[in-house]
Amino acid sequence: MFVSDLVLDRPEVTDVSHAVVAVGSRDKAKAAKFIEEHCPKGACAQVKGIHKAPPQAYGSYDEVFGHPDVNIIYIGTLHPTHYSDAKAALEAGKNVLVEKPACLNAAEWKSLSKIAKEKGLFLMEGLWTRFQPMTQTLIKKLHDEKVIGDIKAVKTDFSMPFYDSLPASHRTLSREAAGGPLMDLGPYILLPALLALYYNPANGKAKPENVRASMIKSRHDVDLTTTITLDFPRLGAQGVCTTSHAYSSPKDERGLIIGTRGEIAIHDGLSRITKVTIKQYDGEFSFRDMKWKEETIEQPFPGMGLHFEADAVARDIRDGRTENELVSHEETLLVMELLDETRKQGGYAFPEGMEQVV
Ligand SMILES: NC(=O)C1=CN([C@@H]2O[C@H](COP(=O)(O)OP(=O)(O)OC[C@H]3O[C@@H](n4cnc5c(N)ncnc54)[C@H](OP(=O)(O)O)[C@@H]3O)[C@@H](O)[C@H]2O)C=CC1
Numbered sequence: 001m002f003v004s005d006l007v008l009d010r011p012e013v014t015d016v017s018h019a020v021v022a023v024g025s026r027d028k029a030k031a032a033k034f035i036e037e038h039c040p041k042g043a044c045a046q047v048k049g050i051h052k053a054p055p056q057a058y059g060s061y062d063e064v065f066g067h068p069d070v071n072i073i074y075i076g077t078l079h080p081t082h083y084s085d086a087k088a089a090l091e092a093g094k095n096v097l098v099e100k101p102a103c104l105n106a107a108e109w110k111s112l113s114k115i116a117k118e119k120g121l122f123l124m125e126g127l128w129t130r131f132q133p134m135t136q137t138l139i140k141k142l143h144d145e146k147v148i149g150d151i152k153a154v155k156t157d158f159s160m161p162f163y164d165s166l167p168a169s170h171r172t173l174s175r176e177a178a179g180g181p182l183m184d185l186g187p188y189i190l191l192p193a194l195l196a197l198y199y200n201p202a203n204g205k206a207k208p209e210n211v212r213a214s215m216i217k218s219r220h221d222v223d224l225t226t227t228i229t230l231d232f233p234r235l236g237a238q239g240v241c242t243t244s245h246a247y248s249s250p251k252d253e254r255g256l257i258i259g260t261r262g263e264i265a266i267h268d269g270l271s272r273i274t275k276v277t278i279k280q281y282d283g284e285f286s287f288r289d290m291k292w293k294e295e296t297i298e299q300p301f302p303g304m305g306l307h308f309e310a311d312a313v314a315r316d317i318r319d320g321r322t323e324n325e326l327v328s329h330e331e332t333l334l335v336m337e338l339l340d341e342t343r344k345q346g347g348y349a350f351p352e353g354m355e356q357v358v
């Protein structure tokens with residue numbers, strides 16, 4: 001999905017462009033097949049002739065990390081190796097964009113952040129939703145325009161019915177792949193709560209308190225359904241974030257942000273948000289005869305939407321920044337700490353030796 005988005009022709013973007021220089025796989029033939037299927041002519045910079053060389057296939061990740069023309073490595077491997085793959089790339093002197101969840105735990109992330117800072121390299125977790133247009137719209141509506149008044153609650157549910165439809169060995173379900181919805185979808189369910197509450201100007205970036213986790217375990221010994229509650233005492237507000245592999249997200253409401261003057265419903269999946277409805281009180285609160293005004297905003301875009309993230313990262317690297325201001329190392333650390341705490345309370349421990357740093 002990431003590479004397909006890099007190939008998209010987007011004439012409106014004139015300040016950055018992308019080339020797929022090298023694709024690494026444990027099997028060279030697989031890398032060549034990947035190129036053939038997803039980027040036979042390369043990405044947009046190659047299609048336009050800005051970068052002349054076509055993508056090259058390699059039978060190891062190390063060859064890509066050592067490639068002199070590679071600027072940044074996109075790591076889309078399984079969760080347990082995000083840390084070691086990102087570390088190897090950084091140690092080879094490359095900038096890194098690593099898929100969510102950034103690592104297995106906060107200690108691994110702290111270690112990667114330290115290496116990147118020591119080496120002056122760019123490092124970011126691939127939380128792509130953060131760069132999509134609707135996310136910017138939401139921030140503006142919530143905090144600049146305060147369209148729902150003071151925010152008091154955020155409820156999210158991003159769930160996928162993988163439990164009985166995918167084989168037990170699938171990376172989303174298996175313990176060996178650090179599976180379960182918390183690790184796979186956890187960063188997404190926390191995002192609306194962080195945007196509306198943690199980054200709320202009235203909160204002053206105070207960390208959530210009384211983090212409570214409720215977890216039902218799966219037969220694969222990872223989580224099946226997890227709910228995290230977060231208190232933000234400075235706001236008198238609470239977040240309740242759920243993810244499951246037992247069912248699909250509620251059809252039209254994957255997120256609900258509730259304030260003293262109304263609410264915002266997020267209709268589509270929390271990884272790719274294109275449609276929200278703002279529902280405002282029309283008049284004052286009334287127990288029996290409440291009146292509402294509603295406005296639905298749609299901001300569709302071509303592709304999956306990973307290109308917004310890729311563009312932001314390209315601008316950071318072009319301008320010499322080693323951290324992205326939206327998905328900062330600090331934010332990823334907070335998310336990793338919340339996932340750690342949730343797993344601790346829910347009794348989800350990784351297999352012995354899987355975590356590279358504890
Ligand atoms: N941002 C987003 O929209 C999405 C993000 N993700 C994230 O991307 C990452 C990858 O997910 P996804 O692409 O679905 O996973 P896949 O299982 O499809 O791919 C993972 C890749 O990891 C490599 N790999 C390395 N070691 C192993 C191993 N021991 N067993 C299996 N594969 C291995 C394989 O590449 P090879 O064999 O070529 O070396 C494989 O193609 C995850 O972190 C996931 O959370 C996933 C989906 C969407």
Ligand SMILES: O=C1OC[C@@H](O)[C@H](O)[C@H]1O
Nearest residue numbers: 100160172184185271272
């Ligand atoms: O957006 C997503 O949807 C499906 C998940 O398995 C995946 O990891 C996630 O990023």
